Amino acid sequence: MASAHDRAVLQAIFNPTTPFGDIPGLNQEEELIDDDSGFDRELLKQVKELEMRGVSAAETGDLQTALQLFSQAIQILPQRASAYNNRAQALRLKGDTAGALGDLDQAIALSGSTGRTACQALVQRGLLHRLARQNDEARADFEKAAALGSEFARQQAVVLNPYAALCNKMLSEVINKMRNPETSDMQ
Template sequence: MGTLNDRAVLQAIFNPDTPFGDVVGLDLEEEAEKGQVDENGVFPREQLEQSKALELQGVTAAEAGDLSTALERFGQAINLLPERASAYNNRAQARRLQGDVTGALEDLELALALSGGRGRAARQGFVQRGLLARLQGRDDDARKDFERAARLGSPFARRQLVLLNPYAALCNRMLADVMGQLHRPRDGC
């Protein structure tokens, strides 16, 4: 089994036309930083812990495919601390998975406004908004959001910028063709 980065590269090679946000585990790099956010001095500790617990329950429910419970937990976290961007990012992801792109974009706009375009929440918001733009065929908008997320330190956004490069996409397609031919040798060779 390869690393998450290896799986992302393989996904891009073998499926160059797919949206790149659906490789399981790609956001783990960003999630590893979750405990290092400067929120501890901004929000009351008890409410912050409760909000994080609700978000974790929402993420667990979403991973299990229970999007209605996930949306409920994220909504509870938002009601508890409406000025905290993280729950809006998570709810946006659940809304996107449910097919509610408009709702997802509304949540991402709120998350980006609350974060002031800085920190982990902004990085995550820009990545998600960039992925939605890619799904809608708005590559220029996606590129802008991935550039912002990359400046905030997202390795995933940097990979997306490479993939949005038309020369890289052509190279990936050519490599996929070569790999496909290696797996399916022509008759008579």
């Protein structure tokens, strides 16, 4: 008898474009967290407050205020990745793709390519690369984010990998022929 995880893996193979979030049991990883233990508690509290206010400002459409708040957070703790990631989103919304990419690169570098912020930054950078039709760069970022647990990134990596989708389709056809030899002879 196949386990739930086995069935989820087979579902992913036979339906490579299915959103992985719709496949129960495939990814049961722990939620990523960022390691903020190396920062002064008071400064960290101040920076998190600035970031929350920045996110709120961006959500109401006040991108200039959001950018100022994220920049203040960066000035206080320039080695913390989260504010760069948030500022990149505000820059992207403002239309400054080059600035957004610079901040995403910084967020990824500071995070050591691990944790929640790295995962989010890799997905955002992958999307920007995809919009610029830089599919190889986008696929690389999505694959890294998928390795960190992002279901969306995993789906995008499959979509951008035509060989994987073709191989999965061929494997599905072979197994279907093995299961139903009568119907495959009729075609």
